[in-house]
Amino acid sequence: MTTRRDCEHCEGPMPITARSHARFCKPACRAAAHRAARTVPAELTSRPRWIRRTSRKVPVAVDGAAASSADPASWSTHRDAVRSTAGAGLGFVLNGDGVVCLDLDHCLDAEGEVAGWARNVLDAVGGSTWVEVSQGGDGLHIWGYGALPHGRRITVGGGSVELYGTGRYIAVTGRTFGGTPQRLGDLQHVIDSLL
Template sequence: MIRTTCEYCDAELRRAGLGRPQRFCSGRCRVAAHRKKRAGEAVPAEIRGQKRWIRHGADKTPLRADTGRAASSTDPRTWTDHGTAARSPHGAGLGFVLNGDGIVCVDLDHCLTADGQLAPWAAAILNACPPTYTEVSPSGTGLHLWGHGHVVRGRRIRREDGAHIEVYGTGRYIALGRRYGQAPAELADISEVITSLTT
């Protein structure tokens, strides 16, 4: 079947059906899709080995890797292994589902400038955190701190400057980005950081 929309942004392909099969509407989308497919390569084996992977659309809608249809962060039947999700042609990137087993994610929203400078408030959180897998969010403006901890209910903390800090441990999926700097490919216990943010 001839593809008629861009694999990355779902925009209509102008030259669909003419000559060599077209997958992307622009070089920009091709590069972005390539970067997102590679996003999971530096992910710690502890996460990569779980069968809790999905895809996500350009609008962050969770998608099944096998069909491209809607996935659910609470229905394991819609998840798959990392390899299958990484090879899937559906959506714009990888997502990992948090299911309450102790793997958690702290999302520091809008903490990176366009030139990669980290906001002081985010640097303070990062410095208080033991070395753990950290990635730049797909938007390029935030950080995800991955680790071990106990989070019963997700929290969203709004800062006075408009930035957000989100803490999740279950019932959510996280869209993967790319490794931040030289962050280790392992998860640390970040319970103390979580406690400091949520109390």
């Protein structure tokens, strides 16, 4: 029995004729994925806390074994994670070292317009840090530095914001939102205002 494989970039089904080690359904997806991998800030790619993930966001190691945000032995370098054919995409593990991610769920409409409540959060960030479009295409991940001892989910103006700094992995797409810089900025003032 053959299991269904998904394209690492668009997450659509792989063609039946695709080789077993193929990662992308077509050349355009391969090119887009390689461009996206280059947009991830060095503050993330330099840390050996990368995993792979399935299309359903289940974490897997680069060799296809189970991975965990609590098991450093299942993490790898960004380079090894990008080269791996396991799963359908990349993930970065937050381990409490000061790298945080604010996950704005369902804040983009079909045209890519930002909901008002999310625009307020982005305005507070002020364009000082890297923001990427989430795996589903309708959310945003705001990456930066801050102190966040445990994850929280809060409601802001009718929308949902998840704040994470440890014990969690975040699916990374590398699809930079707007003209945000390829660096991590200080998010502590935003975290404090949200909490």
